[in-house]
Amino acid sequence: MIDIRLARERPDWVKAQLAKTGVDGAEVDRLLGCEARRRSLKQELDRMRAERTRESRALGALGPAEREARRAAMRALGERIGALERELAQAEGEFQTLILGLRNIPRPDVPEGGTEADNQVVRSEGAPPQFSFEPRPHWELGERLGIIDFERGVKLAGTRFYVLLGEGARLERALIAWMLDLKTGAQGYTEVWPPLMVNSAAATGTGHLPRFRDTMYRDAEEDFWFIPTAEVPLTNLYRDEIVDVARLPIYLTAYTPCFRREKMSAGRDVRGIKRGHQFDKVEMVKLTRPQDSDRELLGLVEDACEVCRRLGLSFRVVRICSGDLGFASAATYDIEAWAPGLGEWLEVSSCSNCTDFQARRAGIRFRPEKGAKPEFVHTLNGSGLGLPRTLIALLENGQREDGSVVIPEVLRPYMGGKSAIEMPRQ
RNA sequence: GGAGAGGUGGCCGAGUGGUCGAAGGCACCAGAUUGCUAAUCUGGCAUACGGGAAACCGUAUCGAGGGUUCGAAUCCCUCCCUCUCCGCCA
Numbered sequence: 001m002i003d004i005r006l007a008r009e010r011p012d013w014v015k016a017q018l019a020k021t022g023v024d025g026a027e028v029d030r031l032l033g034c035e036a037r038r039r040s041l042k043q044e045l046d047r048m049r050a051e052r053t054r055e056s057r058a059l060g061a062l063g064p065a066e067r068e069a070r071r072a073a074m075r076a077l078g079e080r081i082g083a084l085e086r087e088l089a090q091a092e093g094e095f096q097t098l099i100l101g102l103r104n105i106p107r108p109d110v111p112e113g114g115t116e117a118d119n120q121v122v123r124s125e126g127a128p129p130q131f132s133f134e135p136r137p138h139w140e141l142g143e144r145l146g147i148i149d150f151e152r153g154v155k156l157a158g159t160r161f162y163v164l165l166g167e168g169a170r171l172e173r174a175l176i177a178w179m180l181d182l183k184t185g186a187q188g189y190t191e192v193w194p195p196l197m198v199n200s201a202a203a204t205g206t207g208h209l210p211r212f213r214d215t216m217y218r219d220a221e222e223d224f225w226f227i228p229t230a231e232v233p234l235t236n237l238y239r240d241e242i243v244d245v246a247r248l249p250i251y252l253t254a255y256t257p258c259f260r261r262e263k264m265s266a267g268r269d270v271r272g273i274k275r276g277h278q279f280d281k282v283e284m285v286k287l288t289r290p291q292d293s294d295r296e297l298l299g300l301v302e303d304a305c306e307v308c309r310r311l312g313l314s315f316r317v318v319r320i321c322s323g324d325l326g327f328a329s330a331a332t333y334d335i336e337a338w339a340p341g342l343g344e345w346l347e348v349s350s351c352s353n354c355t356d357f358q359a360r361r362a363g364i365r366f367r368p369e370k371g372a373k374p375e376f377v378h379t380l381n382g383s384g385l386g387l388p389r390t391l392i393a394l395l396e397n398g399q400r401e402d403g404s405v406v407i408p409e410v411l412r413p414y415m416g417g418k419s420a421i422e423m424p425r426q
Numbered sequence: 427g428g429a430g431a432g433g434u435g436g437c438c439g440a441g442u443g444g445u446c447g448a449a450g451g452c453a454c455c456a457g458a459u460u461g462c463u464a465a466u467c468u469g470g471c472a473u474a475c476g477g478g479a480a481a482c483c484g485u486a487u488c489g490a491g492g493g494u495u496c497g498a499a500u501c502c503c504u505c506c507c508u509c510u511c512c513g514c515c516a
Contacts, residue, residue, distance in 0.1 A: 043476060046485045053445095053485090056497040060444040067496075074496035223506095242436090370455080374473095 001099045001360045004035060017105045020112050020322035031098045038091040045084045052077055100204065101211055104357040106322045107294070107331040113321025119334075120321070125305070126314035128338045129397050136403070137341035138395040139272040142168065144403050146424050148273065160262065160276045167421045171394070171407070172280060174414035175387055176255045179282040179307060183384060187303050189253035189284060194233035196256055197224040202236040205362030207328035207354075217259045217277075226259035230283035231381040238287065239362040242374050248366060249288040249296060253384065256281065273388040274346070280387035286380040287364065290356065293378035294331075297353040300382045301333045304349040307385050311408045313393050314338040316345065330355040337389065341396035346389045351382030 007014045011032060015025040055074060059067050111120055142148030147168025153161035164172050183189040203209040203225045208216060217226040227233060234252045243250070258281050269275035284303060288296045301317060308315040320332040329352035336345035356376035359365070365374035398406040398420075405421045412419055 039476070042485080046476070049486085050484055052497075057445055059496055071496055078496065 001357065002102060002105055003356070003360070004031075004099065007032060008035065014105065018103070020106055020110075021103060021325055022114070022323050023103060027098075027102065031095070031102060034091065034095045034098055038088065038095050041084065041088045041091055045081065045088055048077065048081050048084065052081060097210070100209075100361070103327045104207075104325075104330050104354060106325055106329075107353065107355070110325070110331050111319060111321045112323075114323040115321075116324050118321040119324055120319045122317040122319050122333070124314075124316040125309065126312070128314040128340060131340065131399075133401045135340040135396060135399060137272065138339070138392045141341070141395045141399055141403060141405060142273075144423065145405065145421055147171070147421065157277075160270070161278065162273055162276065167415075167418075168391075170415060171391065171411070171421070172387060174411045175390060176280060176282060178411055178414050179384060180253065180255055182307065182310070183253040183282065183284065183303070187251075187306070189251040192230075192234060192237070192252050192254040194227075194230060194237075194254055194256065196227055196233075196259075198227055198232050198236065199223045200225065202232055202239065202362075205236045205239050206232045206358050207361065208232060211327065214263055215261050217261060227256060228260045229258050229381075229383075230254040230256040230281065231285060234283060234285035235287075235358055235364075235379050235381065236362055238364045238377075241363075242365045242367060243287065243377065245289070245366045245368060248377065249286055249292060252285045252287075254283055256283065272342075272392065274342075274392060276388065282384050282387070284351075284382045284384045287359075287377045288380065289366065289368075290375065290378050293353050293355060293380060296378075297331060297333070297351060297380055300351045300380055301335065304335050304351055304382050304384045307390075308335060308337055308348065310410050311390070311394065313348075313390075313397060315348070320350075326350075326352060328352070328354045328357050330357065335385075337393040339389075339392050339396045341399070342392070346392060348385045348389045348393065349383040352380060354379045354381070 002014070007028060011028060015028045018028060019025060052074070055070075055077070059070060059074070062070075111118065113119065139148065139150065143150070145167070147165055149163040149165055153163045156163070180191060184191045197219070200209055200223050203216065208228060209225075212228075216228050218224065225232075233256075234254055237252065238250075257278055259278050262275060262277060265275060273279075284300060286296050286300060305315065305317065315335055315337045318334040318336055320329075320334060325332055332350060332352040334347050335349040335351070337348045339346045355378050358379045359376035364377050364379070366377050367374050394408065395405050398408070400406065400420075403423045407415055407419055407421065
């Protein structure tokens, strides 16, 4: 959530910043109006409670007869306090709804723009492969190789599910193991194996609740939400804690399956493995001091690029414009890998600086120095990478005319030394 | 799932209706002191919100939420969590 004090002190500035993301200034006005009402209610309530405390203590010292005489008046005061408390609770609830529903403020250097079309390609790396034949899409390659089974995925679960088989399953496992080795090795992240279900508090901490409850799967009876990304458990690891400043920055990584309803994307990307209800991802999360987060975002992007680079993929880095930023993000870079079969750039990673937005929601703080007041950390997250789209890029880039697929050098030790996935014998 | 015990400040731990935000201890910070690498003494030391230029003041917070009461850490109800034992299970 945003800093309500900032909004109170510089409402015009906050409105101007949020306007860049498409937020109507009236929303900020509503929030401030509600906050003012809440504050004045609290002030009046504080006065009345102070009176009650004072009088009650005096009563305690009195004899039974006098106490009895004043009881009615005190009771009336208690009832007025109760009424005011209910009123305050309602205002407080409204305020929480509003502030939890308001998105993060973009960093000042984020390019302004309304939609995806205004995103900027920052740089490109790696030449796209040239084919002497028409490159096939991954679903064709996967089915012919017998490593992706769409029909049986539908049989088991439904549309948007698939099954990886044989070398396909092995390749997925190889990618996970290799990526984690890279993250935990040269890149210095600490590996985490978190719960795949989290409670509402955690889902609220990262900004997924309350606004995006429709996008998550949940347990019907208990307060469990299937994680849409490992960002949720990783960022919430230190929820309601004051982390030792000497430990910052904290780098975390985890491989997890991710679960998304994809209701909003009905009809989009229905073919292939680009968008499923369940997918694997290796995620990176950083907790940093506020003054370090801009620099750490660049490092995060670089850590994701390095995965593409070592896989031999052709990729580009895209700076997301203000209007296309995610809810919690103040600055985002996407990394897109070229998929020659699909003929499109695939978002394989999205790296964001969420500044103090999530830290405020989740209560993650640090003490800059001994005796100083705790401040909110900055949180960052990025995919390193999303597995299905990486798999698409590998299959489509590595394909040969006979339908076999070359395995990148770095993955071969994880694939039993194999250098290619060959077509099955008829 | 059943039975029992328990959840109090950074930690340990007292407190069973009234100046209790909460004794005491540990840890921490400041000062004093001692000729020795630490001891002793004194003082300070929760968080959030609101008001105030500030000193400071007010309110809330003793797992969470309700209730009783003039007044609740303390009594009642519901829920959550932890521990022990039993059952069940990968």
